[in-house]
Amino acid sequence: MSDVYCIVEGYTEQTFMRDTLAPYLAEKACFLHARLIGTPGHKGGVVTFARFANDARILLKQSSYTMLSSMFDYFRLDASWPGMKDIQLAHASGRELSPEEIETILS
CATH class of the missing domain: 1.20.5 (Single alpha-helices involved in coiled-coils or other helix-helix interfaces)
Structure with missing residues (x-):
């Protein structure tokens, strides 16, 4: 069993992870959790590396067994x-x- 946290840019990416990727991966005992980057209520936009790094640090501190990925629009970096x-x-x-x-x- 694996937990994979994916930091995503907005609601579209979060929905894609939740509705498409997560069910497929769950069948293989890999549990995907999509988290929006930044603070609650955030609506996407330019994604800074500092914001990503901060969110990544928080997620990785939660468990030594956590894996991390991301999904952002390239043009927003x-x-x-x-x-x-x-x-x-x-x-x-x-x-x-x-x-x-x-x-x-x-x-």
Whole structure:
């Protein structure tokens, strides 16, 4: 049995996790819990790395057996995310990055 907490940007991502992914994973004894980033009542928007890191610290302190993931819209990540400046520099120089390259830079 595994618990996976996923920090998500908004209600759409939370609903997708709850209604689509969670039932599938529960059949495999993996229990997915989608948490909205930030404070209750938050409505999405620009996602800062500081806000994500704070929420991640809180969730990871809850249990040593907790796994963490996230789901955010790429276009909402701000420049504070590790790797975003490299991506912006590549785009500014005219270099087209593939989704795989972006994923590697942000991982």
